Amino acid sequence: xxxxxxxxxxxxxxxxxxxxxxxxxxxxxxxxxxxxxxxxxxxxxxxxxxxxxxxxxxxxxxxxxxxxxxxxxxxxxxxxxxxxxxxxxxxxxxxxxxxxxxxxxxxxxxxxxxxxxxxxxxxxxxxxxxxxxxxxxxxxxxxxxxxxxxxx
Amino acid sequence: xxxxxxxxxxxxxxxxxxxxxxxxxxxxxxxxxxxxxxxxxxxxxxxxxxxxxxxxxxxxxxxxxxxxxxxxxxxxxxxxxxxxxxxxxxxxxxxxxxxxxxxxxxxxxxxxxxxxxxxxxxxxxxxxxxxxxxxxxxxxxxxxxxxx
Numbered sequence: 001x002x003x004x005x006x007x008x009x010x011x012x013x014x015x016x017x018x019x020x021x022x023x024x025x026x027x028x029x030x031x032x033x034x035x036x037x038x039x040x041x042x043x044x045x046x047x048x049x050x051x052x053x054x055x056x057x058x059x060x061x062x063x064x065x066x067x068x069x070x071x072x073x074x075x076x077x078x079x080x081x082x083x084x085x086x087x088x089x090x091x092x093x094x095x096x097x098x099x100x101x102x103x104x105x106x107x108x109x110x111x112x113x114x115x116x117x118x119x120x121x122x123x124x125x126x127x128x129x130x131x132x133x134x135x136x137x138x139x140x141x142x143x144x145x146x147x148x149x150x151x152x
Numbered sequence: 153x154x155x156x157x158x159x160x161x162x163x164x165x166x167x168x169x170x171x172x173x174x175x176x177x178x179x180x181x182x183x184x185x186x187x188x189x190x191x192x193x194x195x196x197x198x199x200x201x202x203x204x205x206x207x208x209x210x211x212x213x214x215x216x217x218x219x220x221x222x223x224x225x226x227x228x229x230x231x232x233x234x235x236x237x238x239x240x241x242x243x244x245x246x247x248x249x250x251x252x253x254x255x256x257x258x259x260x261x262x263x264x265x266x267x268x269x270x271x272x273x274x275x276x277x278x279x280x281x282x283x284x285x286x287x288x289x290x291x292x293x294x295x296x297x298x299x300x
Binding site: 079081 | 187
């Protein structure tokens, strides 16, 4: 085993994902370059990867969010942008972790709608979603139907 | 501001909604970053060294495969720190090898054992469910206190 010397120590990396009809990753990147002070910004097909000191990254992310608050989503990333252990340029195929994000991108429009709707509606008045842990018991009518189907 | 464990730990939606409401999401990226930025022996891609399965013994027994124990060394400390948890139950994206599958089961088990506020949800499948999903998270995080 060889010695490992880390790079970008003390920095954070965040994904800024955009799923909007009005803002594109390029718009985000241009705005990001305008306001950044010493951060690394990489434009991707889904948004941006921003790397730098925590306060600076948070400031940029807060500013970028203002462009379309209900359609811009942010999450942390462990690796810096372009890291050879994760970047698809080195590995070939999709970046590990991309498939998870790809799946969530199909759900994000509903979440964005929820965020927009809650600006006009009171969250307390919205009914609770179905409890996924609730396992409803088989009701007697369905059981009778099943028995009948089995008999005939 | 509360530390909220999110499951799936890589979820973009949960991570965003938790930080949007002023709380700290505990996601796998934080644990990975900690290892990536620590000097030591080269062990690509995630810098998981042979030491990690030993650390994982705190949360999984010795006869549990090293893959699960190694993964638990990432998630275990975060579960201990967690002051609340949001769990998505139909997260098919969290699938993987048996190591991932068993670790996911263990994570959910440890969270359910822990006496902290928990919110169980499914991914929304239409716009109305989207509103209910966001409202449930908003209410849950609001009850934790701190900025809303």
